[in-house]
Amino acid sequence: MKSLLAVGRYLIVRTLMVGITLVVGCYLIVIIMNMGGKLDDVRRAEIRSNVASAIFLDPANRGIPANALKEMVDELAELEYGRLGLDRPFFPWRSLEYLFTALSLKLGIAEQLSSDTGSRSVARILSERLPATLVLFGTSNLLLFFLAIQFALFLSRRYGSLVDRTMVGLAPLSSAPGWFYGIFLILIFAAVLRVLPWGGLVQVPPPDSAPAYALSLLEHMILPVLAITIGALFANVYRWRTFFLIYSSEDYVELAKAKGLSARGIQRRYIMRPTLPTIITSLMLILIGTWQGQIILETVFNWPGLGRQYLAAVNLNDTPVILGTLVIYGYLLAGTLLLLEFIYALVDPRVRVGGGKV
């Protein structure tokens, strides 16, 4: 009971921390995105010039003196500013408004982009793209995590063997990001061998039946998943292997060996167990890393996910979509962090006994 309370308290504190960080991060993004309010000036000028040209070019207004026309322009422009909320100063009101609508996920209406079904709602646009991103990054991160752990354990058992030395030698390969290997993979498997697709989510036109669709999706996922895995696998295997090695030279492991416990049992109970919190921390860093690399990976593989949508939105200066995407990123990242904190709390005994700070 006491340990449950400690875990609960720890989680509440962590959730609050992550929540506050999320709010501050979003506010920073709102400020950067509006160039500290400068973008409002640009929009005001745009509206004014539109209003002015509408009034000056209207044949009905011919014969009215220029001064009176100017007054009309001012009046109409003010009305228009008021309608769009541009009459209030950016700091603090409009920026805070942006922040709250964004955080409450009322993402609003896109200025330029529209969804595949023709909707202008940012939420629709993004929810169309989100599954593609999640399926690709979920799969590759899970694959990466389990492969890396298995390899690292395997190598730590065969310390100094040829396999071990080869993997250690390959570790510098991870200095290049996933998209970079993506280009090589496309070159080999799509351009030269022509056995796998160049990119995209499914073949064109999309297959009608669900099994065929799934099969096509799988075929299109091979290269991107491989690219992400190659980009991050070797360095993590190297890091975790070293880590496991350090722990397998502890006295209690020697003792367990002397007692005649099986190698697997030792591994599970005496090596994996104490290293788990650190492994989870580094998984967190991997996840953040792959999220960061996602925009470019999706661009290289023509993957219709959030990342490519974001790039399109930035190129068109579509503020609501940019903000919407970043907020979704923020939530996803914060959600992953919290999930990991939760697992952390479960596996780290220091949290359970409510002892020292972690």
Next chain:
Amino acid sequence: MSTLLRNLRELRRYPSAILGLTIIGLLIVLSIYAVIAIPYSEAIRLWRGGPGVWDELPRNASPAWFDLFTGKSLSRTIVVDSRTEGARTREPLGDGNVRVRLSLPLDFPYDTFPTEMSLFSVATYETKRTKLTASWVKPDGTRVPLASDRGIRSSDTYYISLDNQLRDRLPQMAAPEVALFGDVDASSPKGEWKTRPGKYELVLEADMPEAYTFESKLVVYGSVYGIAGTDNQRRDITVALLWGAPLALLFGLLAALGANTATFVLAGVGTWFGGFMDSAFQRLTQLTLLLPLLPILIMVGQLYGRSIWLILAVVILLNVFSGAYLTYRAMFLQAKEAPYIEAARAYGARHRRMIFRYLLPRIVPVLLPTFVLVVPQFVFLEASLAVLGLGDPILPTWGKLIYDARAADALYKGYYYWVLEPAILLMVTGFGFALVGFALDRIFNPRLRTM
């Protein structure tokens, strides 16, 4: 400091580190060569291109050393300029005009066809147009009329390859650069074309008043060029490959140096004072982890500017409180408890002296591997931005080559060299730093680092 040097000397015992150092050394040599051989302003002018800069280079030409793998001699670009080569006659026509006849000979020894043919003419002839007639003489003496009575002004470019009227007259309606340099292979059932090596000649005739001159330059574009080949705008890829090296190194090293030093010093200061400052810095680190770096850089590139220096500044700023902060903090917390620190505290050393003389130097050896290991990350970050089309607009970088190649569907069209050359250089750069970094990592207290 002497331990640091001794440890560095230990690098010699790692073959991988020596390989890595060699790679970095070669890159530095390449960078210095690039900056000396092609000055900054010249590199920018060349990469911007435009009329007159790359006119004599073939489009999408592979590197010249492709010869070695194909076993054929691939066609090079041949330029014949009437100002320096060939024969000319001026034949009076009696009415005050003169018929200038230029003969441009060329030797074509290659196994593959040229990719394009163009004729650049200059006539000092202002008021009226002059008429140009061109004909082609094959090695066996057969004559193929090209343009007849082509009206030209003071300067004229005749794109022979694009002359559709000529094409209609050629056998099988083959492309002019093919039909003019070869024959239909009699042994081939499909009627394929084969080059005929030998001496060719382009004969030009133009009528003009006595006092005027007429010069012409024939460019037969090859299928290979130089060490690195050319892109779809005829630019020599070597320029970007060369200049990419100093830019990548500079960006990677400056970003790593800036971000890492700042992180290091702030971690030292934060742990030394502890309390509010320490927890504030930790919160900032968490904030940075949550801020998406690449999306923000993309936004900055779009809204504020794409100069490499601006991006560098933002990268450093967003990396100050990175994951490395936590690593350093853990080490400083340990170092803070060391007896000599306590001794210094006891005799009343000032905070600044404590931090910069006693605390920071103790961890410097650990800084080194991290510093070397993050350099490739920043090199690839710059390349990522360039590949997304947000690179510096004027500088030729490796990432921009990949961007251009992707935009031109180079992989689909089979121009693999265009992607592979910058990609391999990027990879070698990353590999070099990573090799040294990993070796340093093993030398400087592996246990401490992995905790």
